[in-house]
Amino acid sequence: MGIVVNLDDQRKKPSALDRLGTLIEDDMKAVNQEIIKRMHSPVSLIPELAGHIIAAGGKRLRPMLTLAATKLCGHTGNRQILLATCIEFIHTATLLHDDVVDESELRRGSESANALWGNQASVLVGDFLFSRSFELMVEDGSLDVLKILSSASAILAEGEVMQLLTANDTETSESAYLDVIESKTAILFAAACELGAIIGERPTAEREALRAYGQNLGVAFQVIDDVLDYHAKEESLGKTIGDDFREGKVTLPVILAFRRGNDEEREFWRRTIEDMTQEPGDLARAQGLLEKHGALDDAVERARHYGAIAKDALGLFPESEIKQALLDVVDFCIERAN
């Protein structure tokens, strides 16, 4: 696959994400401090467990988007610090609840909170972070913000339930898959970006533009995530290859390969994904079938489609360093393999 050929090059020079990070460096430091401060609780297991999953890091892409969108909208105050923290807390709560859902052994390269502390603690600390994020929104005091984030949270939960329902169903359509990822992933990207326009008190058209940027970037991001689950090196991805396969998740690569496959191949997908009867060598066979049908490459093509929409959505905004960084991040999310 073309998308990883130039990995070594990317490691030598700063990535688009690094460049975006540099432009919002001070704000991001403030957000990191706010995260530590606001996850505090006298119940020490809470900061301990939340700290584990937050420190494990990830790219903090969602709060970065809020900060960058705010900068794009020319705001010079500091509301974005608290609200970017909200976004990260909602995302972290989702990860903690996903651990229960996914029974994944490895999250972002370290042992999952769930594996270390158990299902119960993951659920409850997730609940705490989620409640805390609403406390922070109330502190910010904007009903507009509260409306966007409470609605995004409800849709996010709907998306997670939809995903549960499509699991193990090899006949899931591409459109049902899209519904799931629009809800479970893209909605929070959309909200994270829209916040920038609200904080900057920009007109509706710019709110909608930033929302569309986030929404389409989120779809592209998730499609690529699903591609990487069959493809990336474990050390660069930070999660076990084949997680989705082992859990019987029906993601875009599988949907494409299933529909393009012959009877015998479909039987394979049904046995492994639907009946969950998996044997050694099955993951390799799955990867072979994805390769045979060009399912990964074509999934990346689909992601590029959404990426293109995301980039056009920013057309309204005048050229600037931060706008260019936001455009480049779209390509980064699609071309990343780490």
Added chain:
Amino acid sequence: MGIVVNLDDQRKKPSALDRLGTLIEDDMKAVNQEIIKRMHSPVSLIPELAGHIIAAGGKRLRPMLTLAATKLCGHTGNRQILLATCIEFIHTATLLHDDVVDESELRRGSESANALWGNQASVLVGDFLFSRSFELMVEDGSLDVLKILSSASAILAEGEVMQLLTANDTETSESAYLDVIESKTAILFAAACELGAIIGERPTAEREALRAYGQNLGVAFQVIDDVLDYHAKEESLGKTIGDDFREGKVTLPVILAFRRGNDEEREFWRRTIEDMTQEPGDLARAQGLLEKHGALDDAVERARHYGAIAKDALGLFPESEIKQALLDVVDFCIERAN
């Protein structure tokens, strides 16, 4: 134990809760309709699962408190309908997440959502209801209300985590137990009642009075719940007797019996609650030890103390039917055995 002697009498005449229910009958009907309407989602598993746990019923005590407190405060509009629905959604989300926590087989007399649909669905539908409750608050539009309920939700989650940490620890102190139940149970009772004063736009003293009423009623309610877990008939309680014992929860009856017990008895508690090595006959032995040390009767006495504080808190309000019903509900919660 005295508290169940007059059960048959209670069944013949309307209980204090029935009388309270009659006074807020129209509002409660509206709340029940609102619950059905607002738990709707195009993802049909959500209303299905949420409907299961909501229909299983329970007494809807928390939303009733919001309605009654609103009436006590003389409000004649209808904001209380939406906000009582919020309270029930937060409570239901907690029940769904508790199912993961508790692995309880039986909730309110029917199979738990968790047993029927699995951990994952319980967590995610709980998340949906929780998010939806914030959407409803935003619709109501009061930052005061949002502040109270977001803070209550965070404290509630802290309480659940604390409970997790005291599980299996026979040396848990009565004060640590109180901290847990003040957070995990009483805080939502307090918020439910305080909402009445906010909706009725009453002065701070009345807000505080209603909050104190709810807080102390909530503590008494939870202590009695913990007593009933060792005591009530299964059919009248709607949950399996001995759930707490089997899960190694350290509740007030156990705390009292452990501290009053001799070495051999403490060894028994350590084996069953701490090491979770339980044999047939152990629950009966536990009940025998609680009886021997008067632990259940004395726990009920403790509950009466909080009940008395709850009743005095309402002293500010002039006499009325609804006030009397709220006072009587305190006794009902303490004397109930069904």
